[in-house]
Amino acid sequence: MIEADVLVVGAGPAGATAALNLAPLRRVVVVHRPAASARIGESLAPAARRLLAAMGLWDDFSAQGHAPCHANRAVWGGPVAFETDFLRDPDGHGWHLDRAGFEVWLVSAAVDRGAAFHAVAGIDSVRRESGRWIVQAGSLVVSAGFVIEAGGRAAPFARRLGIGHRADDRLVCAWIRGAMARPDAGLTFIESEVGGWWYTAPLPGARRVLAYHTDSDLLDAPMGHVPTGVASVLDGCGFSAGGEMAVVPANSRRLAMGVAMVGWRRGMRR
Ligand SMILES: Cc1cc2nc3c(=O)[nH]c(=O)nc-3n(C[C@H](O)[C@H](O)[C@H](O)COP(=O)(O)OP(=O)(O)OC[C@H]3O[C@@H](n4cnc5c(N)ncnc54)[C@H](O)[C@@H]3O)c2cc1C
Missing domain, CATH: 3.30.9.100 (D-Amino Acid Oxidase; Chain A, domain 2)
Structure with a gap:
């Protein structure tokens, strides 16, 4: 069993960003299901400049020459x-x-700062034990004090807790x-x-x-x-x-x- 302070479920922009900010301070483990196909969503708003600067990523991002x-x-x-x-x-x-490239870059920044990433097929079970979350994903079992749901619209962690969703x-x-x-x-x-x-x-x-x-x-x-x-x-x-x-x-x-x-x-x- 892997012990973590924070388990992040999902490695999209939200999960990778949460991981890279927390990794210098806490033991961070990320579980994510690799995308089965290409994804749309390549426009990044100007306000991202401030966020990237605050996270110490601006110099690296601006050197990549995005259009x-x-x-x-x-x-x-x-x-x-x-x-x-x-x-x-x-x-x-x-x-x-290039959205795929942008996400890979965010993940690599989180890895550089100490986060551990694990590709899984999905979240199999979630339970509470002695005040901690025990999350099983295939053969991987993680014990974490906190879990961040960053699984996008699939919300795999919330779903394992029996929480449904509402579509507007x-x-x-x-x-x-x-x-x-x-x-x-x-x-x-x-x-x-x-x-x-x-x-x-x-x-x-x-x-x-x-x-x-x-x-x-x-x-x-x-x-x-x-x-x-x-x-x-x-x-x-x-x-x-x-x-x-x-x-x-x-x-x-x-x-x-x-x-x-x-x-x-x-x-x-x-
Ligand atoms: C058609 C469309 C166009 C868009 N265009 C833009 C755009 O141009 N610019 C923009 O800024 N935003 C755009 N968006 C919005 C943007 O895509 C989302 O805001 C963003 O992807 C949310 O990031 P996220 O990290 O929360 O979730 P996601 O990017 O969805 O990431 C979810 C993560 O969870 C993982 N995951 C999913 N299921 C499981 C599971 N069972 N077990 C483990 N891991 C799992 C996935 O592998 C992934 O790593 C668009 C959205 C849509 C639908």
Whole structure:
């Protein structure tokens, strides 16, 4: 059995960040399930600069040469495009990242600071024993004083405690990556239409992502139709779709903590 002060479940941005901040102070163990497929989400907001600086990561991050994101342009509910540029943002511009590479870098920073990472297939069981958490994941057993749930929407630790979730909406995202023949201005572009909204942004390596967001029950209907604003951005950079693609949940979810925690605490007192 591995003894830890803190067990972090999940190694996405939240888990890796928690681990790298705690590792200099406490014994930190991270268990995570490696991603089965590529993930979308490559735009990093300007305010991340402050967080990266506070965590002592800014110099390393800025030396990696991520592509700048200069503005968000949106055509939303009418024909006129609105732009939020980052010229007057006190944090400066944002970035278009290689997300997988960014997450690997955060994990390596946590490892450098002393956190131990273990890839697992999932969380098999969770129990309390003498005031500590005993978490089993395959052949790995960790005893920890604290557990941080950073398992994203899967919430694997909370689920093992019997805590369900509530979905606030039915949003899903269908996305595809592809190549750009010409350089792009470094903008994130969003355009709404009757059934949902489109998103496109450049990626490192002359690539681009195109995504369509809608409710799960409307997904089939309008996929063939790209609205005029998005179409002109794609034409302008000579976008050709090809490569990774997926349809993923993008709805807001939260743990149904109230009822579940009361029931769980009652169970613990027995
Ligand atoms: C369509 C879409 C587009 C997005 N675009 C952006 C964007 O451009 N910019 C942006 O900043 N944010 C974006 N987001 C939001 C962003 O992806 C999330 O805020 C972020 O991933 C949350 O990080 P996290 O570490 O909490 O969870 P996650 O990144 O989901 O990480 C969860 C971790 O838990 C692990 N895990 C899962 N199940 C288990 C299990 N059973 N056992 C052990 N480990 C497990 C996973 O392997 C992973 O390591 C987007 C989200 C969606 C849905």
